[in-house]
Amino acid sequence: MRALRCLAALVACAACGGEDDEAVRVPVQVVVAEDPLGTATTDLGYAVTVEQARVVVVDMAFTQGGEMHASLTHPLSWLLGVAHAHPGHTAGGEPTGELPGRHVVRWPAGGALGEGVALVGRYDGADFGFGRAEAADGVMPDDPLFDHTAHLRGAAEKNGRRWTFQLILDQDDERRVVGAPMPLQVTEGAPPTIAFHLYLVDPIEGDTLFDGVDFAALDADGDGDVTLSPGESASNRVRRGLQSHEHFGFSERK
Amino acid sequence: MRRFLAALLLSIPAAAAQAHDGEPADTPLRVVGHAPPPTAGGRTVDDATLARTPRRTAEDLMGLLPGVYVVQHGSEGKGHQFYVRGFDALHGADVEVRVEGLPINEPSNVHGHGYVDLGFLVPELVLGLEATKGAVDVDQGDFGTAATVDFTVGVPRAERGHRLIYQVGTTGRQRAVGVWAPRDADERTAAAVEVVQDDGYGAERAHRRGAALGQATLWRRGRARLEVLGAAHHAVFGLPTAVRVEDVEAGRVSALDSYAEGLNGGASRLLGAVRFDGGDRDWPIVAQLWAQHRRLRLDENFTGFLGDAVNGDRHLQRQRAQAVGLRLRVQNAPVHALRLHLGLSGRSEHVAQAQEALDTAGRPVGVDRDLTFWQHHGALALGARWRPWRAVRLAGGARVDVFGFDVEDHVTARAGTDALVQVSPRLQLTAWPGDRWTLLAAAGRGLRSPEARAVVGPKGPVEDVSVARDDGGAAAVTVSDHVEAGLRYEPVDGLLFGAGVFGVQIDRERVFDHVSATNVEQGATRRVGLELEAQYRPAAWAVLSVDATVVDARFTADDRPVPGAPELLVRADATVVHPSGWSGTVGALVLGERPVAYGATAAGATVLDAALGHRQGDWRVDVEVENLLDTRWYEGAYHFASWWDRDRPRSVLPALHGFAAAPRQVRLGVTWWL
Numbered sequence: 041m042r043a044l045r046c047l048a049a050l051v052a053c054a055a056c057g058g059e060d061d062e063a064v065r066v067p068v069q070v071v072v073a074e075d076p077l078g079t080a081t082t083d084l085g086y087a088v089t090v091e092q093a094r095v096v097v098v099d100m101a102f103t104q105g106g107e108m109h110a111s112l113t114h115p116l117s118w119l120l121g122v123a124h125a126h127p128g129h130t131a132g133g134e135p136t137g138e139l140p141g142r143h144v145v146r147w148p149a150g151g152a153l154g155e156g157v158a159l160v161g162r163y164d165g166a167d168f169g170f171g172r173a174e175a176a177d178g179v180m181p182d183d184p185l186f187d188h189t190a191h192l193r194g195a196a197e198k199n200g201r202r203w204t205f206q207l208i209l210d211q212d213d214e215r216r217v218v219g220a221p222m223p224l225q226v227t228e229g230a231p232p233t234i235a236f237h238l239y240l241v242d243p244i245e246g247d248t249l250f251d252g253v254d255f256a257a258l259d260a261d262g263d264g265d266v267t268l269s270p271g272e273s274a275s276n277r278v279r280r281g282l283q284s285h286e287h288f289g290f291s292e293r294k
Numbered sequence: 295m296r297r298f299l300a301a302l303l304l305s306i307p308a309a310a311a312q313a314h315d316g317e318p319a320d321t322p323l324r325v326v327g328h329a330p331p332p333t334a335g336g337r338t339v340d341d342a343t344l345a346r347t348p349r350r351t352a353e354d355l356m357g358l359l360p361g362v363y364v365v366q367h368g369s370e371g372k373g374h375q376f377y378v379r380g381f382d383a384l385h386g387a388d389v390e391v392r393v394e395g396l397p398i399n400e401p402s403n404v405h406g407h408g409y410v411d412l413g414f415l416v417p418e419l420v421l422g423l424e425a426t427k428g429a430v431d432v433d434q435g436d437f438g439t440a441a442t443v444d445f446t447v448g449v450p451r452a453e454r455g456h457r458l459i460y461q462v463g464t465t466g467r468q469r470a471v472g473v474w475a476p477r478d479a480d481e482r483t484a485a486a487v488e489v490v491q492d493d494g495y496g497a498e499r500a501h502r503r504g505a506a507l508g509q510a511t512l513w514r515r516g517r518a519r520l521e522v523l524g525a526a527h528h529a530v531f532g533l534p535t536a537v538r539v540e541d542v543e544a545g546r547v548s549a550l551d552s553y554a555e556g557l558n559g560g561a562s563r564l565l566g567a568v569r570f571d572g573g574d575r576d577w578p579i580v581a582q583l584w585a586q587h588r589r590l591r592l593d594e595n596f597t598g599f600l601g602d603a604v605n606g607d608r609h610l611q612r613q614r615a616q617a618v619g620l621r622l623r624v625q626n627a628p629v630h631a632l633r634l635h636l637g638l639s640g641r642s643e644h645v646a647q648a649q650e651a652l653d654t655a656g657r658p659v660g661v662d663r664d665l666t667f668w669q670h671h672g673a674l675a676l677g678a679r680w681r682p683w684r685a686v687r688l689a690g691g692a693r694v695d696v697f698g699f700d701v702e703d704h705v706t707a708r709a710g711t712d713a714l715v716q717v718s719p720r721l722q723l724t725a726w727p728g729d730r731w732t733l734l735a736a737a738g739r740g741l742r743s744p745e746a747r748a749v750v751g752p753k754g755p756v757e758d759v760s761v762a763r764d765d766g767g768a769a770a771v772t773v774s775d776h777v778e779a780g781l782r783y784e785p786v787d788g789l790l791f792g793a794g795v796f797g798v799q800i801d802r803e804r805v806f807d808h809v810s811a812t813n814v815e816q817g818a819t820r821r822v823g824l825e826l827e828a829q830y831r832p833a834a835w836a837v838l839s840v841d842a843t844v845v846d847a848r849f850t851a852d853d854r855p856v857p858g859a860p861e862l863l864v865r866a867d868a869t870v871v872h873p874s875g876w877s878g879t880v881g882a883l884v885l886g887e888r889p890v891a892y893g894a895t896a897a898g899a900t901v902l903d904a905a906l907g908h909r910q911g912d913w914r915v916d917v918e919v920e921n922l923l924d925t926r927w928y929e930g931a932y933h934f935a936s937w938w939d940r941d942r943p944r945s946v947l948p949a950l951h952g953f954a955a956a957p958r959q960v961r962l963g964v965t966w967w968l
Contacts, residue, residue, distance in 0.1 A: 063893035101946050135946040159892045
């Protein structure tokens with residue numbers, strides 16, 4: 041009789057095995073940081089001020105832990121091999137939040153980029169890719185950003201001389217920035233607003249986005265206006281900087 | 295098939311009647327008592343339970359071990375996934391598995407480090423199954439970070455004799471086994487051939503496999519004995535995808551479906567070993583030489599089109615490996631109450647492995663990995679067992695493991711060599727404060743070798759990939775530190791209660807992550823747990839047992855639970871082998887909720903298995919029912935991103951995926967002793 045009772049108890053347990061529960065998803069608002077981009081002094085001694093920066097980014101993903109293997113379309117996939125998720129993977133680093141779609145990010149004008157979603161947890165980094173501006177993005181054909189990835193406008197000063205500049209650059213479609221710092225705790229019931237930053241100066245290593253760009257040498261006609269087009273050597277220096285997570289960041293807007 | 299089943303059913307009573315008229319039923323199976331294990335976490339499964347428990351593979355028998363949870367996230371033929379004491383041991387990364395002392399884990403396997411495939415081990419030839427949980431014995435080697443499981447091969451006395459077994463079951467399963475086990479030979483002398491065909495209980499789960507395993511004494515003189523073991527195995531099997539739980543709940547797919555068709559795998563093995571037992575009473579010696587050829591092919595896709603929206607993420611993994619090894623164990627008792635032992639082992643293996651990206655039609659579209667390498671492992675274990683007083687026994691020692699690699703990566707054109715050394719101390723204390731009480735305590739360090747690929751991986755931070763946490767770094771041995779204490783009480787003969795607590799700390803778990811193809815620092819983890827057991831033998835022909843394992847496994851830094859590992863695991867078994875010829879078993883598994891990565895939870899389950907059999911003379915009929923209650927649950931639950939339905943937006947957010955457990959399965963078997 042006792043054995044039967046035990047068996048009945050076990051059978052009853054079948055009904056109390058709980059349920060399969062997905063992780064809690066929290067809506068997150070992503071906005072562009074409105075802080076002035078400021079002035080950066082480059083390795084060549086130029087004080088560079090960026091008045092406006094516009095970058096077309098696509099498919100933001102927010103990651104928890106182990107940023108080394110965040111992306112399935114890894115920028116170094118040619119070197120590291122293609123990543124395939126597999127049951128049992130628990131090493132971390134997978135995206136657990138996202139804001140999919142195309143966005144023209146305008147610094148320091150600010151503005152909302154949209155509502156994403158994130159699982160509850162502590163976030164360390166963010167990844168995103170690049171696109172080319174289209175009319176559907178609200179960028180008209182007469183806009184210098186049209187059909188390009190980024191457009192930066194500003195001024196550089198050195199030894200009392202001043203140059204205004206415009207810089208246009210393109211990024212490869214498969215290029216992604218991986219591991220932009222995003223120290224953030226996402227908790228249930230307190231949807232955060234995340235601000236997207238562009239840093240002229242790498243906050244860790246101190247190098248600047250315009251290191252190696254000699255504005256005086258680029259001003260061949262001496263009129264004080266410099267225009268850098270995609271593919272030019274100086275444009276490529278900035279392009280490399282904009283491929284690095286070091287010049288981007290995300291923070292919680294309180 | 296129906297006609298055959300009908301004929302078979304009609305033949306059973308006739309066979310039984312014939313047996314009644316002839317010789318009486320054989321004596322019941324020997325029910326081995328629970329031998330006092332050397333550690334609190336040590337367990338031995340009796341041969342009656344091994345013989346009677348419904349199982350499809352030898353891996354299923356590992357699920358009888360307390361605190362061990364076994365998952366098949368493919369189909370029969372692919373290696374299983376193991377969970378032990380709060381470890382997600384993947385395909386064997388944290389569980390050392392040995393058969394007759396031969397190492398079965400495959401270091402640096404293309405699919406998973408320490409991959410275990412017991413397809414060659416015909417279940418009828420499993421004579422014994424023993425687990426040492428924790429890393430507390432000096433003989434525990436590579437991959438023994440959570441536990442070591444030892445299988446012994448043979449046929450117990452009551453089952454001996456040559457016999458033929460034919461089994462049919464739901465899902466079109468047919469299984470034929472021939473067992474050679476001369477009655478006048480010892481229990482270790484036996485051979486079997488097994489052939490299995492099964493349509494599988496879900497989509498893409500059909501499989502066919504065959505295995506042959508044999509062990510025999512070639513020569514014996516006094517204490518000296520020369521024994522050979524040989525095994526061959528080949529399997530082809532389908533490979534289902536995991537299904538998204540949200541798709542199942544929305545009715546878009548069934549839990550037993552697969553998103554992709556045509557994914558499949560194959561595995562084969564040839565294994566040979568020679569063992570010499572010799573020496574004298576003062577100097578017993580065991581020497582073993584072995585060689586193995588192994589092939590594995592897995593064509594899988596877990597993520598759909600997430601990584602490659604055009605071709606998909608299907609990929610083919612291939613591995614071919616040849617290994618040779620040796621093992622030597624010498625013991626000596628220089629003085630009364632002190633016994634010393636020395637163990638030496640070595641293994642050298644050449645491996646060629648590759649991973650190709652395939653399109654949906656199975657055509658290669660790229661090479662992700664192409665490696666050839668040598669890997670070597672040598673170990674020296676020195677141990678002593680000392681009994682200073684009659685009621686106290688101390689055992690301890692240390693082992694030194696040396697790993698060597700010579701790796702060539704044909705994709706990155708990198709090559710490298712590396713050598714690593716790890717020293718692991720182990721200590722056990724056993725005390726008998728009374729006739730019926732046993733106190734057990736143990737501590738020790740377990741180890742896991744690095745994968746060969748780590749030798750040619752990035753040695754430092756990869757620019758633009760890492761933020762801070764991971765520093766790349768060189769290949770390193772992962773170690774786990776264990777401590778445990780337990781108490782056993784036997785109030786009357788045949789009744790045993792046991793309780794134990796354990797703790798495990800991994801300060802710096804480093805794994806070669808095959809998502810990123812680099813070394814990943816996982817950070818420190820700790821596991822604390824409680825194990826309870828009770829066993830009762832009301833008669834020589836019956837044994838009842840129940841055990842429970844509760845474990846809390848967490849990352850030390852942020853207290854997150856270690857994903858996948860069940861927090862509660864209860865196993866109860868009742869086995870009867872009556873002298874009348876009737877035998878039966880009922881086994882229950884109670885699985886608590888499982889934390890999955892990033893806060894998701896997989897439901898627990900209670901699963902009952904049962905078997906009933908009757909032996910009459912030279913015939914026995916068995917009916918096995920797996921999952922008697924037809925519980926619907928996900929045996930394997932995971933949390934990752936996938937994109938199968940391209941009409942829906944792509945999302946990189948992880949979602950709960952599962953591999954459904956088998957629904958109720960009924961199998962009927964007939965055994966004929968020749």
